[in-house]
Amino acid sequence: MARDRDGRASVVFRDTRAAGARHSVPVMVKQSRVHPVHVVGAAATEFVAEHEAMLDELVFDVVHRALRECGLRKPDIGLSVLASLDVYDGRSISSGLTSSATGGYLSDAFRVEDDMGAAIIAAAQAVSAGDVSVAVAVGVHNPENRAATRHGFIEQISNLSFDPHFGRPVGLTAEVTYGLHASTVTADGTLTVDDLAAAAAEQITAGAGGVRAMRRAPVGVADVLASPRVCTPLHELMLPAMCAGAVAVVLASPARAGRCLGRDARLTGFGGATGGYLWDDGWLTDPAETTRRAAGLAYAQAGIDRPADRVGVVEYSAVTAALDGPVSAALGCGSPRRVNPGGGVLSAYPGVANGGLRLIELVDVLGTGETGVSHSVDTVSGLVAQNASVLVVEGL
Numbered sequence: 001m002a003r004d005r006d007g008r009a010s011v012v013f014r015d016t017r018a019a020g021a022r023h024s025v026p027v028m029v030k031q032s033r034v035h036p037v038h039v040v041g042a043a044a045t046e047f048v049a050e051h052e053a054m055l056d057e058l059v060f061d062v063v064h065r066a067l068r069e070c071g072l073r074k075p076d077i078g079l080s081v082l083a084s085l086d087v088y089d090g091r092s093i094s095s096g097l098t099s100s101a102t103g104g105y106l107s108d109a110f111r112v113e114d115d116m117g118a119a120i121i122a123a124a125q126a127v128s129a130g131d132v133s134v135a136v137a138v139g140v141h142n143p144e145n146r147a148a149t150r151h152g153f154i155e156q157i158s159n160l161s162f163d164p165h166f167g168r169p170v171g172l173t174a175e176v177t178y179g180l181h182a183s184t185v186t187a188d189g190t191l192t193v194d195d196l197a198a199a200a201a202e203q204i205t206a207g208a209g210g211v212r213a214m215r216r217a218p219v220g221v222a223d224v225l226a227s228p229r230v231c232t233p234l235h236e237l238m239l240p241a242m243c244a245g246a247v248a249v250v251l252a253s254p255a256r257a258g259r260c261l262g263r264d265a266r267l268t269g270f271g272g273a274t275g276g277y278l279w280d281d282g283w284l285t286d287p288a289e290t291t292r293r294a295a296g297l298a299y300a301q302a303g304i305d306r307p308a309d310r311v312g313v314v315e316y317s318a319v320t321a322a323l324d325g326p327v328s329a330a331l332g333c334g335s336p337r338r339v340n341p342g343g344g345v346l347s348a349y350p351g352v353a354n355g356g357l358r359l360i361e362l363v364d365v366l367g368t369g370e371t372g373v374s375h376s377v378d379t380v381s382g383l384v385a386q387n388a389s390v391l392v393v394e395g396l
Contacts, residue, residue: 038257041070078132090144117355117389141351174382179231207343240349247356271297308334
């Protein structure tokens with residue numbers, strides 16, 4: 001690790017492609033340390049099967065409470081970044097309805113059609129660069145249909161995200177990609193179906209009774225295996241607990257954070273990566289590749305050479321128990337003291353707002369001086385073309 005004239009560290013990574021290799025893992029870029037960005041406020045709605053409130057009402061509620069927690073007001077916001085998808089919201093340019101509620105009226109605001117982790121990174125970059133002193137990242141997920149038919153609706157959207165000539169006609173969806181991956185690890189003996197059920201039961205039970213949990217009752221292996229089969233070998237309780245809700249996170253520069261009330265943690269590194277296409281089988285053989293690249297960027301920014309020695313808490317988004325091992329290895333955290341203490345996505349998964357929920361869950365348990373990692377992924381097309389976001393957080 002080298003340091004520039006200002007004393008900030010930079011890391012230079014090399015391409016690990018071997019001669020004749022089918023896949024390249026670009027783990028080498030030059031990445032400078034970033035100026036820390038403080039998390040000064042956060043709020044979330046209740047996570048339920050379906051909210052009766054309008055999208056702008058949900059967004060206004062969480063932004064208002066997040067700002068109130070840290071003693072800020074709407075005029076203090078320099079930038080608002082919203083994570084949402086028109087196709088879920090049931091209208092084109094749906095951010096036109098919610099932009100004002102994010103604090104974006106007569107201010108800078110934009111929307112990302114991605115997981116909220118990407119919105120947090122975009123807002124953090126603006127604060128770290130000195131463009132604004134306060135930024136708000138918001139995610140909202142309350143699909144415009146009834147909860148009873150929502151699973152089919154989301155799967156239909158997922159199918160439409162695949163290419164029209166190869167992926168759609170054979171019925172590919174996010175859940176099918178997860179099932180294909182789980183089938184490979186059970187077929188080669190890496191894990192058994194009982195192993196997957198045991199891991200799912202452990203996570204659901206860990207989050208049961210939590211204030212943000214969707215699945216509130218402890219379950220055992222038999223309960224998981226008795227739940228409806230979704231995509232062999234996966235059962236319903238082996239997949240994320242889909243729910244609706246909104247999350248807001250207020251970020252501030254160090255100088256502004258010093259004058260704020262409420263919570264205080266700081267982002268010391270953040271990184272994002274995008275996956276490949278259907279015809280590149282890396283999504284099946286190396287499903288956490290985007291997570292590995294995003295983590296590499298985040299650790300380089302945070303100046304962390306050996307995350308296994310530094311990271312004490314991890315909130316990651318392993319969408320199935322079969323992905324636990326690959327995602328954990330990609331994050332490189334070794335055996336942290338706490339992993340998904342709130343149950344992770346199997347406890348509550350509010351769609352595109354997941355990145356914000358994972359960050360809040362992490363900040364809630366992070367001790368003073370302790371380092372944690374928050375990880376989230378976009379699940380619209382499952383493991384194919386997957387976007388991953390990684391945040392390195394330090395408790396203060």
